[in-house]
Amino acid sequence: TANMDISSDEADDWFMESLHIYRDLHVFQLEHPTKVIEWTGEKSICVADYSSARNEILELLLPLKLYAGGNKGLCPERDFKLQHGGFCDEPVECLRHIFGKRCVVTSGQYSSKLQVWDIGEGDSDIIKRTGVINPKCPSDKGRKIASGVTDGASVLHGSRINDVQQTELVSGRVLYAVGTDSLDAVSGLQFVNSSTFVVCANNGTLYVGDTRDPRMKHYVLHGSMSGSHWVFALRKDQPHSDPAACTVARLSSFGQVLVSDLRNLCSPVRQAQLNLQQNMATCDFLNVTWAPVLDSCLAVSGFDGKVHIFDTTSWSTVSQTPQPVFVHRGHDLSHEAKTDGTLLVVTTHVWHPWRPRTLLSAASDGSIHVWDWVDKNFEHF
Numbered sequence: 208t209a210n211m212d213i214s215s216d217e218a219d220d221w222f223m224e225s226l227h228i229y230r231d232l233h234v235f236q237l238e239h240p241t242k243v244i245e246w247t248g249e250k251s252i253c254v255a256d257y258s259s260a261r262n263e264i265l266e267l268l269l270p271l272k273l274y275a276g277g278n279k280g281l282c283p284e285r286d287f288k289l290q291h292g293g294f295c296d297e298p299v300e301c302l303r304h305i306f307g308k309r310c311v312v313t314s315g316q317y318s319s320k321l322q323v324w325d326i327g328e329g330d331s332d333i334i335k336r337t338g339v340i341n342p343k344c345p346s347d348k349g350r351k352i353a354s355g356v357t358d359g360a361s362v363l364h365g366s367r368i369n370d371v372q373q374t375e376l377v378s379g380r381v382l383y384a385v386g387t388d389s390l391d392a393v394s395g396l397q398f399v400n401s402s403t404f405v406v407c408a409n410n411g412t413l414y415v416g417d418t419r420d421p422r423m424k425h426y427v428l429h430g431s432m433s434g435s436h437w438v439f440a441l442r443k444d445q446p447h448s449d450p451a452a453c454t455v456a457r458l459s460s461f462g463q464v465l466v467s468d469l470r471n472l473c474s475p476v477r478q479a480q481l482n483l484q485q486n487m488a489t490c491d492f493l494n495v496t497w498a499p500v501l502d503s504c505l506a507v508s509g510f511d512g513k514v515h516i517f518d519t520t521s522w523s524t525v526s527q528t529p530q531p532v533f534v535h536r537g538h539d540l541s542h543e544a545k546t547d548g549t550l551l552v553v554t555t556h557v558w559h560p561w562r563p564r565t566l567l568s569a570a571s572d573g574s575i576h577v578w579d580w581v582d583k584n585f586e587h588f
Contacts, residue, residue, distance in 0.1 A: 228580060229579060231578060233269075233287070234575075235267075235574070237256075239262070239573055240258055241255055243299060244568075253302060255299035256295075257316070261294055262296075263293070263294060265292045267290060268290050292334055293333055295322065301314045303354045305354050305360045305376065310337075318349065321339070323337050323339070324336050324337065342364070342365075350364045361373055362376065366392065367391065368414060369385065371416075391408035392409040394408060399443060411465075413439070432465075438457070438493045440455070440505070441453060455467045456497065458507060462482070462510070463478070464477075464481060464517075466519055475524065484510050490509075491509075492571075496557065498558050499558055506558065511552060513536050516580070533580045555568070564580050566578060
C-alpha cells in the first residue's frame with residue numbers, strides 16, 4: 208500500500224528512476240523509529256528508539272555492498288547487520304559518540320540526566336550502561352550533547368544556556384560551567400576545537416564560548432527572524448579547527464537559512480528562503496548539516512518525508528528561493544500509510560564522513576536508508 212498522498216504509479220516511477228539517480232540505495236526497517244544516527248566507526252552507526260516503552264540502542268554495521276570494490280554484484284551483503292545492542296529506560300532524544308572511545312552518551316526527553324554506555328567489544332554483543340551524569344541544575348527537559356575533542360573523555364551539554372556545562376565522563380567532575388543567566392532553550396551545541404564552542408538557542412541566538420572563560424558572546428536575531436524555531440550546523444575542516452575557518456548555518460521552522468562566518472556572526476554572508484512544506488505541528492526533527500567533503504553543500508530535513516540537498520555557492524546576502532540539487536524521496540515513496548493518518552517525516556540524517564554524496568536518513572515509520580546520489584554535472588564513467 209502506498210502513502211495516501213502518493214499513487215502507486217508514482218512510487219513505481221520513482222523506483223525505476225532510482226536506478227539512474229542513485230549509485231547506491233539500501234533500505235532497512237527498524238522495529239521502532241530513531242531520531243539519532245551517530246557514527247561509531249568507519250562502517251558502523253548507532254541508533255536508538257524514541258517512541259517505545261522499552262527503548263533499544265543498537266550499533267549497526269552498514270551494508271558491505273556499499274564498500275565493495277569492482278563488481279558489486281559479487282558482494283552478497285546488501286543489508287545492515289546488528290553488531291551490538293542494549294536497552295534504555297527512557298526515549299533517546301540525543302546520542303553522541305565519544306571521540307576515540309567505544310562509548311556513547313545519551314539524553315532523554317523528560318529528564319536532564321545523561322547516561323553513559325559502553326559498546327561491547329570482542330565476544331560481547333551488549334551495549335551496557337556504565338554511568339549516569341546528573342547536571343548541576345536538574346530539570347524535566349532533555350539536554351543537547353556535544354562530545355569533547357580532547358584526550359580526556361568529556362561532554363558539553365545543556366537544556367538552557369544558563370546550565371551549559373562540560374563534564375568529565377570518568378569522574379563526573381564539572382570541568383566548565385557558563386557564567387550567564389540566559390534562559391534561552393538550547394537547540395544544539397558543538398565544539399570548534401578543544402576549548403571554543405558554539406551554542407544555538409531555539410530562538411536563533413548564537414552563543415560563542417571558551418571553556419577557559421565563563422563569559423559568552425551572543426548574537427541575537429531581530430525582526431522577521433523571530434518567532435520561529437532554529438537549529439544550526441557548524442562546518443569545520445578538522446576536529447581542532449581554527450574559528451576563522453568555520454562557517455555556521457542556521458535553519459528555521461519557516462524554512463529560512465542564514466549562513467554566517469564564525470568571525471562575524473552579526474551579519475550573514477548568505478541567506479535563502481527554502482520552498483519547503485512547513486509542518487508547525489512539531490519542530491522536533493528539524494535538521495541541517497554541512498557536507499564534510501563537498502564544498503558549500505547543505506542537507507535539510509524534518510519538514511516532511513524528504514531530504515533536500517542545496518548548494519550554497521551562488522547564494523548571496525539577498526534572500527532568494529534556491530532549487531535543491533537533489534531530493535531524496537525514498538522514505539515517502541516506500542512508506543505504507545498509517546490508518547490514523549499520521550504524516551511521515553524524516554527524523555534525522557547524517558553525511559558519510561568521506562564518501563562525498565552518501566547520506567543516511569531515518570523516518571518516523573522506522574525506515575532507515577543509506578543512499579549515494581548521482582550528480583549529473585560531475586558524473587564520471
